[in-house]
Amino acid sequence: MNRFRPVAAALGAVLAAAAIAAPAAAQQKSVAVVAIVEHPALDAARDGVREALAAAGFKEGQNLRWQYQSAQGNTGTAAQIARKFVGDRPDVIVAIATPAAQAVAAATKQVPLVYTAVTDPVAAQLVPSWEPSGTNVTGVSDMLALDKQVELIRQVVPDAKRVGMVYNPGEANSAVVVKQLQALLPKSGMTLVEAAAPRTVDVGSAARSLIGKVDVIYTNTDNNVVSAYEALVKVGNDAKIPLVASDTDSVKRGAIAALGVNYRDLGVQTGQVVARILKGEQPGAIASETSSKLELFVNRTAAQRQGVTLSDALLKSAAQVIE
The missing domain is CATH 3.40.50.2300 (Response regulator)
Structure with a gap:
């Protein structure tokens, strides 16, 4: 055994x-x-x-x-x-x-x-x-609390009356923000001008459609827009339209400022x-x-390219200033 x-x-x-x-x-x-x-x-x-x-x-x-x-x-x-x-x-x-x-x-x-x-x-x-x-x-x-976003738009472009927004109408995120801004902006003496970009390739043409119609362009976290943000930046730089975002990474890519997550x-x-x-x-x-x-990012070079002079107070309150 x-x-x-x-x-x-x-x-x-x-x-x-x-x-x-x-x-x-x-x-x-x-x-x-x-x-x-x-x-x-x-x-x-x-x-x-x-x-x-x-x-x-x-x-x-x-x-x-x-x-x-x-x-x-x-x-x-x-x-x-x-x-x-x-x-x-x-x-x-x-x-x-x-x-x-x-x-x-x-x-x-x-x-x-x-x-x-x-x-x-x-x-x-x-x-x-x-x-x-x-x-x-x-x-x-x-x-994001949109009242703080409106306040940021005012800080970047104090005399703004017409706020442009490029967005995808088919994205629920953006449709909600548009509806809220339509109600909120008039309380600050501003109106919303919309430009639809259903596809990423539409972002540039939608932005160009706002030339002469707006004093500033605001962008939320719309995925089409963020994916093609460089197209928006080109329009902003060429037409001297200030860009304010809610995505801080967009500031690194050419927006003037963003207060975001x-x-x-x-x-x-x-x-x-x-x-x-x-x-x-x-x-x-x-x-x-x-x-x-929330963090505030500011891009000083983008401000110069888009014809904006940023206040010292805004620059000092930024978590990051991009030169």
């Missing part, structure tokens, strides 16, 4: 190793991330999610499977990616920007969905209210919500969140 002991010992070792490996395999988590398009703000949000997950102990190649795909600005592609991810059955799907989140929400009512960089999740019909949804959806909004911080905040779900919380029990961390 002794000759069987080595075999039995080897078999025991294999079974013991399998017993150890089984819990480790059970702890493996999967997060699938879809963005409607790639641009600096949304990329920063994605990287923030990954950073927060690592800080919470979920690391790629160890106990986390991470998938990422961009829809390249195409809502049809976003829907395809959403269906593919739902079929993969990850533990959480993270959707960056409203069209991506809407695509995932349409594709599943079971897989946990955490949205980020969505201005108004209620208007986008992702959640019924800002309270815990009771569904598979929660997330972090980049909604730090999208990496927004991503970190989103990743912390994802980690809570991976650890067992239900998405429907987690209320949608916003970020209260």
Whole structure:
């Protein structure tokens, strides 16, 4: 019988190793991330999610499977990616920007969905209210208080009467902002002049249509516009129309000023919500969140090119001044 002991010992070792490996395999988590398009703000949000997950102990190649795909600005592609991810059955799907989140929400009512960089999740019909949804959806909004945006426009262009806005009418984020500005601007003696850009390639022509009609152009976090911001900057520089943004990365690309969310911080905040779900919380029990961390960026060179002299007070209040 002794000759069987080595075999039995080897078999025991294999079974013991399998017993150890089984819990480790059970702890493996999967997060699938879809963005409607790639641009600096949304990329920063994605990287923030990954950073927060690592800080919470979920690391790629160890106990986390991470998938990422961009829809390249195409809502049809976003829907395809959403269906593919739902079929993969990850533990959480993270959707960056409203069209991506809407695509995932349409594709599943079971897989946990955490949205980020969505201005108004209620208007986008992702959640019924800002309270815990009771569904598979929660997330972090980049909604901004528009009264502060109007105040910034006044600081950059004190005599402005007509505010232009290039936006995609099909993006819920932008449609909400347009409606709110239509009501808010007259209280400050200004009116809104709209220019539709349904596609990224329309941004330049939409901006040109505002020449001679506006004193300043304001842009929200519309993904079409942000993706093609250089086209808007060219019009602003050539026609001497000041550009004010709500995305601080747009200041680095040629806007004069922006008071906006730090999208990496927004991503970190989103990743912390994802980690809570991976650890067992239900998405429907987690209320949608916003970020209260706003930063003012100012571009002195852009101001010169667009014919604006910035006040010392505005420059001193900026978190970052780009020369």
